[in-house]
Amino acid sequence: MRHLVTFLSLFRIAPDRPDLHIAQIKSVSRQAPLFFGIMTLNAALLVYTHAGVAPAYLTYLPMAVVGSVSVIRCRAYHRLSKATLDAAVAYRQLRMLNAMVVVLLVSLLIWCLALMSFGDVYTRMHVMFFVVFGIMACVFGLLHVRSAALMAVTIALPASLYFFATGNGTLRAIAVAFLALAVTTSYLVFVYHRVFTSLVQQTSELRRLSDDNLRLANVDLLTNLPNRRSFFSKLQAVLSERKESGFEVQVGLIDLDGFKPVNDTYGHPAGDALLREIGSRLHAFCDEHVFLARLGGDEFGIVVAAPGGCVPSAELGASLAAALSQPIRLAKGVVHVGATIGFAAALAHEDKPDRIIERADSALYHAKANARGSTIVFTQDLDQALRRRDLIVQGLRQADLEAELLVLMQPMVDVVRNRVVAFEALARWHSPFLGLVSPSEFIPVAESSDLIQPITELLLRKALAPVSLWPLDIGLSFNLSARDIISPHLVRRMGRIIAESGVTPERITFEVTETALIGDFEQAKANLEGLKAIGCRIALDDFGTGFSSLSYVHRLPLDRLKIDRSFTSEMESVPVCQDIVETMLLMSRNLGLGCVAEGVESGGQMALLRSLGCETMQGFYFHRPMPIERVAGFLERFADSALVPGTACAA
Template identity: 45%
Template sequence: MFRLPWFRPDPPTPELLRAQVRAFSRQVPMMYALVLVNTIALSATHLHSSPALLTLGFPGLLGVISLARLMIWWRARKTVIDHAAARRLLRQTLVFAGVLGCGFTCWAFALFPYGDAFGKAHVVFYMAITAIGCVFCMMHMRAAALLLTAIVVGPITVFLLVSGNPVLSAIGFNMALVAVTMLVILLISYRDFSRLVESRRGLEERQAEIQSLSDDYLRLANLDVLTGLPNRRQFFARLQRVTDAAAVSGTRFAVGVIDLDGFKPVNDAYGHAIGDKVLVEAGDRLSRDHGQPLFVARLGGDEYGLIIEADLDAEALQRLGADLCAALREPYCFPGVTAQVSGSVGFAVYPRAAAAPELLYERADYALYHAKQNVRGAAVVFSADHETAIKASGLIEQALRHADMDAEFSLAFQPLVDIKSERTVGFEALARWTSPTLGVVSPGDFVPVAERSGLIARMSPVLLSWALKAATTWPDDVRLSFNLSARDIASPEQIARIVAIIEQSGVAPDRIDLEITETAVMRDFDQAARSLATLKALGVRIALDDFGAGYSSLSYVHRLPIDKLKIDGSFMRGLQAADKRRAIVKTILDLCRNLGLDCVVEGVEAPEQLALLQPLGCRVVQGFLFARPMPGEQVAGYLAAERDAPGEELRSAG
C-alpha cells in the first residue's frame, strides 16, 4: 500500500525488540481488557436475538484466549526477558493479532444480521472502536498494527461502503479516513519510537565507552605500568584506608619500605631493558606467599612499599624481612645475563611508630635508611632508638638552618702521606661545627642531616672557598682534597658555582682533588657524569671515595673521568695477613696500577697495618698513624716538622 521508506518493515534490533516488549507489557493488557469488555457488551445486547453459539460459545472461546494472553503480558511487566525470549514473545503477538483479529471480525460479521438497526449500529461501532483502540495499543509493533488494520478495519470499511445504505456508506467513508490518518500517525510514531530507541542505544554505547575509558584511566592511575603492581597513589590510598580501619578496630599492622641494593650498577652495566626485567621479577618475588597478608606496591624507581595487615611483633617482622631479602638475593637469570641484587627493608608498626599514615611511612623509610647505612641487605624495625635519633636529627637540622657559618664552622685538614718518601702529598679538608646550642657536633651526625635537608648546597661553596684560601699558603706540590655531596653533583647550577669559586681562588686546578662517593653517583648517573666532565675540563682531578664500602661497580671506574680511588677505611679495622680484606685491598691496588689510577688507603691507624700494606705496593695512605685532622693554622708547622724530622719520629708524633 505504502512506498515511503518509513512504511517498510525493518528487521528489529535487539534493543528495539526489548523496547517493544517493555512497551507492550504496559499496553497489551489494556488492549485485551478493552476487547473483553467490548465483547461482553456486544454479546449482552444480542443475547436474546442471536444464537447462543454466537453470544456465548464463540465469544467465550475468544475471550478465554484473550484472557490468557492478558495474563502472559501482565507477568512480563516484571520479568527480565532476554533477546531470544523477546523475539519469541513478539512473534507470538503477531500470530495472535492475526488469529484473534480474524476471529473477532468473523464473529462480528456473523452477529450483524441478527440485530435490529441499533444492534447493527452496535456491531459497526464495536468493530470500529475496538479496532482503533487495539491498533493504538500495538503502535510500537508496526507489523502487528498493520496486520490488525488490514484484518479488522479494512473488511468493515469495505463492507460499509458497499452496503447500499447511505448512512453506513458514509460511516465506511469516515472509517476509511480515520484508518488512513491512524496509520500515518501510527507509522510516524513507530519511526520516532525506533529512533528514540536507537538514540538511547547510541547514548548507552557512548556512556559505556566513556565508562570503559574512565575505568582504564583509573586503573592506569593506580597501577605501575612496568610491573603491574599497585603504584604509589594506590599504596597511600590503601594505607589511609587501613589506618582509618585500624583506628576504629584498635588493631595493629605494619608498613614496609624495600629498596634494591645494587640495582643501579646492574642497570648501568646491562642497560634499561635488563633493569626493567629485574624490577618486574623483584615485584613478582615480593608478591609471593611469604606467610603473611602482604599488599605490595611499586613506589618508584627500585623502591617498593608493603602493607602487612597482621599483628606482628618485631621478631616476626624481622623473619618476614629476612624472607623477603632472601627472595631478592636469588640470581636474576635472563637470556645471556645473570644479574645479582639484594634488598634492604625498613618496617614501622601502627600505632607504636606513628598513628598518621604519612608519618608511618616516613618511619618505615627511616628504618630503611638505617638498614642501608648499617646492615645492608637485611631488615630493620623502627624502634624507640630510631625515634630518639630522628629527634636528634631534627634538632641538628634546626640548628643548621639558623647556623652562622662564619662563627660556628671551621675546617680541619688531615694529611695524605706518601709512605715511600714519607712526605705529605696533600690534605683532605674536613668540616667541623660547634653549635652554640648543641656544642661540638660530629660530621657523622650533621653531614647526613645537611644532605637530606638540602642545606649542604649552601654549605659546600663556603667550605670550598675556605679550603682553597688555606691551600694558597701551602707549597705548590701539596694537593687539596675536598668532598662534594650528592646534591652538589646533581645540580648544574651548583657545579657552575663550584667552577667559579675554583677559578677565582688562585689555586691551580691541577692541585685540587674533588672527592665523590658511589652513592652520590648512583642517584643520577647521567647528571653526575655531566657534572664530573665539567669539573674535569677545568683541570681538577676526580677521586672516588669510600671505594669498596658500597657496590664497587667497575662500570663507574671506566665510564666516569676518575683519577683516583680511595679504599674505605673499614678494610683496615682488624686487618691481618691472611684476612680476605687484605686480598681485596691488594686486588684494588692492582686494579689501579693496571688502569693508571692513583690509590689512597684510608683509616691507617697502626704500624702493623702499614706493615701489611707496604708489600702490596700501597703508596699513599691517610689515617691517625700520621696525624689527626688539624686546624688550618697548624698545617704550616706540621709541614715544617715533617721536613725536619725523620719519618719514624714523625709517625710517633702523629
C-alpha cells in the first residue's frame, strides 16, 4: 500500500514547493508555442493523409478542435509568461495542466484509434507515428513538470498494447520500440526533474542571499529602519520623480536630546535598547508618504513626498517629538529623551539632495541652539542666517586672528568691601570685512568648524598678558566654550599657557555654562577636575537657565555660581525672580560657594541684591566691558568712588 501511495504521488503536484511551482509554470509558458505548434502541425499532416479516406467528422472536425485548443492555450500561457505569479496561482495552473494533459492525450489517442480503421498499412503507420511523436513532444515539452510528463509517458502503454495486438509484425516491432522509448524517456524525466529542482533550489537560495545582502546594505540592523544609504537613495528618487508625481518633497532631521547621558550612565546595551524603542516608535509614522531612516548614532532622517499640504512638516514634527518624549522603560529604569527636529522643503527645480539636507541641518542647528525639543522649519530668515554663518566661517578662516581678535574686561565688584575682585575677559572680533562680530555669532561657528581651539588659546594669552600688572588680589575670569570643555587635551593646553604667562593659577577662574556640559558630561567633569588640580577655580555661568542645574552643582568641583541676568534684570518688577535669586544665594552659602549676580544695571537692583546677602556683582551699573589698556585707569577711579544706590564709576 505504501508503495502504491508513493507511486501515485509521482502524478500529483506537491503543494509545499512554491518556488518550484512558479519556475515550472514559467518554463511551460515559454515552451507552450513550440509544443502546441508541433501538435497542430502533426495533426494537420494526419488529416492530409486521411482526407478522402476517412469521414470528415474524423478528420477536419478534430483538426479544428486541436487548432482552437492550441491557440487558446498559447494565448493563456503567453499572458502567464508576462505576469508576476504568486505561489497559489502557479499551483492552480499546474493542477490544470495535469488534467489538460490527460484529457488531450486520451482524446488524441481515441482519435488515432478511430482512424486505424481507414486506409492502408501506410496510413495506419502514419497514425502510429503520430501517436509516438505526439506523446514524445508532450513529454519533452513538459520535462519541467514531472507529473504531467509521466502522465504523457503512461499514455504510451495502452497505445503500444493496441499496436502489438494488431498481429502485424511490423507494427508489433514498432510497438516494442515505442515501449522501450517510453521507459527510457521516463528515466530521463526523473533525471531532468532532479536537475531542474536543484537549479530552482540554488536560484532560490541565491535570491534569498541577495535579498539578505540588499537588506543588510539598506537597513539599520539595530532599529530595523532604513539606513543612511537608503535615506539618500529615497530622497534622490523622490526628487527625480517629482515631475511625474507632482508631489512636494520635504526633508527632516531628528536629533535625540538626552541620549548620550543615558548611554554614558547605563552603558551601551541600554543605549541600544533605547534606540530600538525609538526605532519602533518611528516605524508607526511610516506610510506611503513618510519615509524614516536612521542616519547614524542618535540622528534620524525623514523624507516626506506627498501632494501639497497633505503632510505639514510642523505638525508631523510635533507628533514625532511628542511620541519620542514619552517615557521609555529599560532594564535599569525608566528614562526620558526628547527630539529636536529641523525641516526644509525642496525648491521647485531642485534635483540634488545636498542643498535641501544642508537647509534641514541649518534648521536643526537653529532649533538645538534656541529651542531644544521643538520643530523648526527652514525659512528665508534662516537662509539669511545661514549665509551670514558662511560669511563668518570664511572670515574666520581668512582672518589675522592675532590682529583682529580683541579682549575686553568687565569688572566683578565686591559691593560690601567696595573693591574689584576680578575681571571677566570678553571676546570681540573686529573683521575688516564684517565689522564688529559678537561672540554669540562667531564662537558657535568656530566650534562647528574646528577653529575654536586656536581662538581659545589666543584669547587666553591676550587675557593673561595684563594680569601680572594688576594688584595680586584681583583675578581673571575666562569663559570656556562647549567644544573646549570636552576636549581631551584641555588641561594640558590651558596649563601650558598659564605657565608661560607667569600668572599664578589661583588667580584664574574658568567659567562654563550648563548647556556646554551636556555634550559629554564625564569628559567635561574630568577636565574641570584637572583644571582644579593645577590650582584654577571653576565657576558655573548662567546658573538657573540649564536643564539640571542642581545635579551639576553637586557633581562638579565648583567654586562659584553666577546668577543669570534673566533673574536679576526683573527682580524689581517680578517678585518670583527675587525669590529665585534669594534661594540661589542661600544655596550657595550653604554649599560654601561664592556667588556673583550678573546683569546689574541699576542702583536699585544693586541695593536689592545687597539686602538679600549678595556681595559680588557684575554689570553695566559698575562698568561696561572695556579695552585692556583702560583697566588701570578704571581701578584708580574706582578706589575713589562710593558704591551707594544711584552712584557708579564712570563708564
